[in-house]
Amino acid sequence: MQNIALIRLQMNHLVTQARQDIHSLSVMNDSSDNSQTLQRLWDTVSTMHFLSEMLANQAMMAGYYFSTVPAPALPAQTGTAAQPVVPPVTPLPNQTLPPPGERTLTLQELETYDGKNGRPAYVAVGGVVYDVTNNRAWAAATHFGLVAGKDYTAEFASCHAGQESILATLPIVGRLAE
């Protein structure tokens, strides 16, 4: 997503999608199916909004270069491309993070990333440390009674069994020290 051609391609896809949805809405007379299409249309427009902001940003900062980040080498992240994106599509900050996989945090270090006082909010699952600072489900660095800064391997297994795709949507910070 770093270069303009790619953003443009994405934008064109979204325009096609939006036109398609508008067409379906115009021919559909079963109103019970409408809500799904309207939801998708809403998401499409939101994403277009975001992309146009990003384009404008790049135009303003012409000459500023993003370093290209290699695909993360950690195992939990491998399935990302194949996984369907779960709406709402919230832009992920991981594209501009330093190459992941280089940091190792101890449990004590992890504890300081509790999301308080402007600090980021990190949680560990299965030895990998994830950033949940701006994840929609982790408002104020809390999530269904859990507070950020801890290892939640067991909690994740019991609450989100079979939902490993959730992890693939989270930016990776590094590994948890053994």
Added chain:
Amino acid sequence: MKKVVLPPESLTNEAIAARLTNAADENLKKGLINKRNLVYLELNGCSGNIISLLNGQNPSFEYTLNSLVDLRYSNSLMAAEGERASEKLMAVLDEDFILAVEGAVALKNNGLYNVIGSLDGQPLTGLQAATILGERASHILAVGACATHGGVSAAKPNPSESVSLQQVLLDREMIKLPGCPVNPDWFLGTLAHLLLYGEPETDNLGRPLMFYSTLIHDRCPRRPFFDRGIFAEKLGDKTCLFKLGCRGPVTRTDCPTRQWNGRVNWPIGDDTPCIGCSQFGFPDAMAPFISFDTTRVVKDE
């Protein structure tokens, strides 16, 4: 032939409600729809849902009670009291009735932590009432947080050992209307749907899709601020309330569009974060309701 109403007809809420009301009245008179018995039980809770329902508009609660159903029992609203009231409750058992329950079921000391009346000189516990009526009702509506999942009554440390209605009626299907309190439209709308068209379509947690299918976060007017990472630091700020602990991103209701108090406003519209009152597990799972220490950057904590 049905009379077609052509424009210009008034499209105000009142006019639409009046047309619906008249249509329903006519159908009632012609015997096309039948008034059904409604038992509204208040168990272990704060009676906040019935208070919220009294706030209903288009249709109003009075209309619903007078024209749509025969309210046979309601702890708060009925005129009879004491054993007389309990007798009225028991008299419904042999008839067809819809059961609406608000409040949790207290299990401690065999239900004695929640006594709703007396019968033959014995205390009538919420637990007894819920099981006896729950087994006979033709449809069950669990109304509000406590009845649907335990809610505030079952919050830690749960001294009364309160549980949801479903936990004492394990194999009864019921429609669940979470919310603390329930929005009058969610209850009246579900009840009206039940009477006119049968049970509404529900999700895998038993919530009617027509009210509970959309994430608040997906219809929130402050969403553009969230997407750009512009967050409120204190109550009253007009930007996204995420860093203060907004639970809109995990709560499914139509609050942003339907709103409250006669559709006047809603929490986020009044600059206070959503506390997730309609999410299962509220309040414990949605705590803390407000955090001021996430965005603050202080050198010396």
